[in-house]
Amino acid sequence: MSTVDRAPARASSVVAVGAGVVSLAALAVGGAFALVPGVLGLVLVVLAVVGGSRAWLTTGSGFLLLGALFAALASGTALLPLLGAVAAMVGWDVGENGIGLGEQLGRAARTRHAEFTHASASVLVGLVTVVVGYAVFLTSSGGQPLSALVLLLVGAVVLLVALRA
Amino acid sequence: MKTRATNRWRGVTALSFAAGALGIVTSQPAVLLLAVVGVAYAAYARLAPPPEPTARVERTVDDDRPDRGDAVGVTVELTNDGDRLLPDLRVVDGVPPGLAVVDGSPRLATALRPGKRASFSYEVEAIRGTHDFEPTQIIARGVSGAVEHEDWVRAETAIRCVPRLEPLDSFPLRKQTVQHTGQVTTDVGGGGVEFHATRRYRPGDPIQRIDWHRAAKTGELTTVEFREERAATVVLLVDSREPAYVADLAGRSAVENCVTAGGQVASALLATGDRVGVASLGPRWSWLAPGLGRVHRTRLAEELALAAGFAPTPPDEQFFPGLALRRVRKHLPGDAQVVLFSPLSDAYPTIAARRLEAHGHLVTVVSPDVVDGETDGAQIARLERDDRLRTLRRAGIRVLDWDPDRPLAAAVTDATRRWRQ
Numbered sequence: 035m036s037t038v039d040r041a042p043a044r045a046s047s048v049v050a051v052g053a054g055v056v057s058l059a060a061l062a063v064g065g066a067f068a069l070v071p072g073v074l075g076l077v078l079v080v081l082a083v084v085g086g087s088r089a090w091l092t093t094g095s096g097f098l099l100l101g102a103l104f105a106a107l108a109s110g111t112a113l114l115p116l117l118g119a120v121a122a123m124v125g126w127d128v129g130e131n132g133i134g135l136g137e138q139l140g141r142a143a144r145t146r147h148a149e150f151t152h153a154s155a156s157v158l159v160g161l162v163t164v165v166v167g168y169a170v171f172l173t174s175s176g177g178q179p180l181s182a183l184v185l186l187l188v189g190a191v192v193l194l195v196a197l198r199a
Numbered sequence: 200m201k202t203r204a205t206n207r208w209r210g211v212t213a214l215s216f217a218a219g220a221l222g223i224v225t226s227q228p229a230v231l232l233l234a235v236v237g238v239a240y241a242a243y244a245r246l247a248p249p250p251e252p253t254a255r256v257e258r259t260v261d262d263d264r265p266d267r268g269d270a271v272g273v274t275v276e277l278t279n280d281g282d283r284l285l286p287d288l289r290v291v292d293g294v295p296p297g298l299a300v301v302d303g304s305p306r307l308a309t310a311l312r313p314g315k316r317a318s319f320s321y322e323v324e325a326i327r328g329t330h331d332f333e334p335t336q337i338i339a340r341g342v343s344g345a346v347e348h349e350d351w352v353r354a355e356t357a358i359r360c361v362p363r364l365e366p367l368d369s370f371p372l373r374k375q376t377v378q379h380t381g382q383v384t385t386d387v388g389g390g391g392v393e394f395h396a397t398r399r400y401r402p403g404d405p406i407q408r409i410d411w412h413r414a415a416k417t418g419e420l421t422t423v424e425f426r427e428e429r430a431a432t433v434v435l436l437v438d439s440r441e442p443a444y445v446a447d448l449a450g451r452s453a454v455e456n457c458v459t460a461g462g463q464v465a466s467a468l469l470a471t472g473d474r475v476g477v478a479s480l481g482p483r484w485s486w487l488a489p490g491l492g493r494v495h496r497t498r499l500a501e502e503l504a505l506a507a508g509f510a511p512t513p514p515d516e517q518f519f520p521g522l523a524l525r526r527v528r529k530h531l532p533g534d535a536q537v538v539l540f541s542p543l544s545d546a547y548p549t550i551a552a553r554r555l556e557a558h559g560h561l562v563t564v565v566s567p568d569v570v571d572g573e574t575d576g577a578q579i580a581r582l583e584r585d586d587r588l589r590t591l592r593r594a595g596i597r598v599l600d601w602d603p604d605r606p607l608a609a610a611v612t613d614a615t616r617r618w619r620q
Contacts, residue, residue: 038304099214099236103221106229115229119236123211127240130207131344135308138289138338142304144319151286151310155247155342163239171232193242 038140040086045149046132047083050091053125054079057098060118064105068115072101075122083129086136091129098122112171113164120160127156200252201349208244208345211237247343253281254288254311256335258354265325267362270301275335276318279311286310287340290319293333295358297511298323325360327458327504328511332356361504364496367463367608369471371615372431372536373561373597397421432474432489432532435461437509438541438548439481444513445544447603448571453542456567456603458509461540462500463607464565469496478527479508480539480551482516486530524551528558536561542569543587544580553594563597 054076061068078094099122106115131152135145214237222231254277261272275292279285292305303321334351400420410421437457446452465475476489485508503509537560541548556562570581591598601610
């Protein structure tokens with residue numbers, strides 16, 4: 035039997051790289067400090083979806099997220115770094131799904147429907163995160179911003195623990 | 200059915216802690232805010248509804264009785280019987296192990312709304328034998344991909360491919376000695392020595408051969424002539440031991456060549472009125488006693504295509520050389536000629552051929568030459584095979600050395616010319 039081409043699914047790879055580009059563009063707000071890990075991350079993401087490597091994808095997305103943290107640190111603004119971090123997450127999620135589809139089904143299989151459903155759900159979650167997170171940031175920054183946000187974080191951790199149980 | 204966590208989101212909360220810690224250390228609310236991202240996706244992984252195993256598969260095959268080499272279309276249809284969306288449904292159809300997919304892919308990933316169907320098709324190339332489809336693998340994931348169901352569904356479908364016997368103009372058998380001919384004639388005489396022609400009576404013709412009906416009607420004496428050639432009994436013996444499954448560089452095994460050639464020789468011999476049977480020389484025993492006629496021809500084609508002794512995949516059973524040869528000899532009619540089909544990949548077939556010859560069966564060896572390439576190994580294999588061919592010829596056994604890339608008929612013509620000399 036001829037061998038099956040196990041490269042990552044096409045549409046997912048394109049979306050993953052697109053998300054990486056969006057992420058990089060967003061964290062440009064942090065200047066060179068954020069762009070260095072960002073560019074490195076994007077290059078790794080591109081290599082990962084070409085070669086079908088989960089480890090590289092995770093590393094690349096990690097660098098993009100690091101870039102987002104640096105951008106937030108350097109610029110002090112919230113919206114664009116948040117967008118950058120969310121885009122990095124979407125890129126990782128969609129890219130990993132594409133690699134999985136490639137491994138399981140091969141490139142010759144029709145996978146569009148599943149890919150788009152997965153990608154849309156991921157983007158939707160990302161948008162909700164950006165909107166809600168930024169709204170909380172805006173409302174809380176009126177009073178005592180940092181303590182409110184720390185409380186928010188503690189709440190989030192408690193929520194996670196509850197979910198894990 | 201199995202349900203398991205894919206663990207693909209593992210570690211996403213660490214992101215929150217990293218951002219949180221950095222945010223607190225630097226007293227930078229914008230950094231702290233990024234902790235939200237990890238929390239949000241972790242929650243998404245946990246809260247997204249798990250998949251429901253509500254998919255059903257049906258498989259249809261264009262033609263479950265194809266000829267060799269036909270492309271057979273296979274269509275698989277998926278239906279979501281549940282009342283919720285299946286966001287990520289992956290299907291891998293169980294293509295029979297012996298068949299190669301030549302067009303399309305036997306796999307699909309899709310999202311299915313309740314009550315909807317999706318289908319995919321692909322083509323496989325038929326090779327001889329019965330091919331049962333294996334279970335279809337269905338993997339349903341939730342939208343976040345955190346949990347998946349795996350299920351194997353068996354849909355009973357089979358493709359049965361019995362190739363027609365390929366034609367061959369003629370295949371020269373060895374001349375039978377007088378005593379054998381006598382036996383053969385009696386054997387065939389009852390069933391039907393073929394009518395040939397009538398001619399004018401000549402003095403000396405045997406009285407039994409005069410057409411008396413005609414003499415009574417017209418008063419003329421005519422003699423009925425039968426076909427001069429006497430039919431032989433031939434058993435085609437196919438080497439199907441594990442070493443015979445050597446393949447050429449294209450991956451076609453020598454047993455495939457032997458079976459094809461066997462079918463051609465059978466078709467040539469049956470056409471000239473010889474009685475033809477088949478047997479396997481291998482751990483798996485298959486036997487069809489020599490016979491004649493159209494029904495026998497069909498049975499012979501089926502035997503070659505489907506019987507375990509000629510299976511396209513190598514046997515797992517252990518082979519007992521002495522036992523196998525005794526079994527063959529026990530079944531061979533006393534006057535039967537043997538045509539042995541073997542790639543001669545080891546010494547055993549030469550021993551078997553000489554042993555059969557010694558027991559009074561006239562043996563012809565048809566050997567497909569599947570040694571390909573110019574590597575050292577190939578050259579040694581070629582030398583060894585040439586040596587075996589010589590051994591056989593020295594023992595007075597006819598050998599037809601056949602390159603499977605050329606038609607068998609050409610090899611037969613060449614060999615016949617040499618044998619006549």
